[in-house]
Amino acid sequence: MIAALGFFIGIDKMGLRGGPLIFVPLFATVFGARFTSGLVVPMLLFADVLAVIAYRLSCDWKLFFRVYLWMLLGIGIAAVAGKHISDALFRILLGVILLVLLVVMAFLEFRRSRIEIPDRPWFTGPIGTLAGVSSMMGNAAGPV
Numbered sequence: 001m002i003a004a005l006g007f008f009i010g011i012d013k014m015g016l017r018g019g020p021l022i023f024v025p026l027f028a029t030v031f032g033a034r035f036t037s038g039l040v041v042p043m044l045l046f047a048d049v050l051a052v053i054a055y056r057l058s059c060d061w062k063l064f065f066r067v068y069l070w071m072l073l074g075i076g077i078a079a080v081a082g083k084h085i086s087d088a089l090f091r092i093l094l095g096v097i098l099l100v101l102l103v104v105m106a107f108l109e110f111r112r113s114r115i116e117i118p119d120r121p122w123f124t125g126p127i128g129t130l131a132g133v134s135s136m137m138g139n140a141a142g143p144v
Contacts, residue, residue, distance in 0.1 A: 001027070006043055013047045025098060033091045034082065037137060044135065063119055067128040074132020082137065090137070097134050 005023045027036040052059065082090065108115070117123075 009043050009047050013051045028094055033094045066124045070125050070128025071132035074129040075136045078133045078136035093137055
């Protein structure tokens with residue numbers, strides 16, 4: 001199961017979205033939501049490092065670091081919140097995050113026109129924080 005998860009994380013990083021949204025709930029069911037977050041986050045971070053290396057020439061580094069710093073804040077918020085909530089609430093939050101991100105992903109997939117993403121602090125701050133929280137708790141920040 002871990003090899004399959006790693007494979008689908010790699011496929012997700014290559015551009016075919018949705019792999020982690022399928023496997024994270026399965027892992028949460030088998031291993032528990034908190035353990036799954038601890039298992040999947042290092043895999044996602046490793047895949048992110050490889051993706052940044054692969055796309056380093058076409059990366060907008062200014063925007064990357066602007067979002068990245070806010071994402072670190074979101075990860076910190078989720079880590080602190082995760083210590084103070086029950087396993088049952090953690091599972092509910094995991095489910096809600098995954099469902100919302102699945103809807104966002106489906107919307108983006110079926111939308112005909114491109115979405116213009118603003119490069120402004122009022123946008124990068126909340127999006128980066130949301131990406132950090134959803135990555136740490138739901139292991140699924142891709143649609144964000």
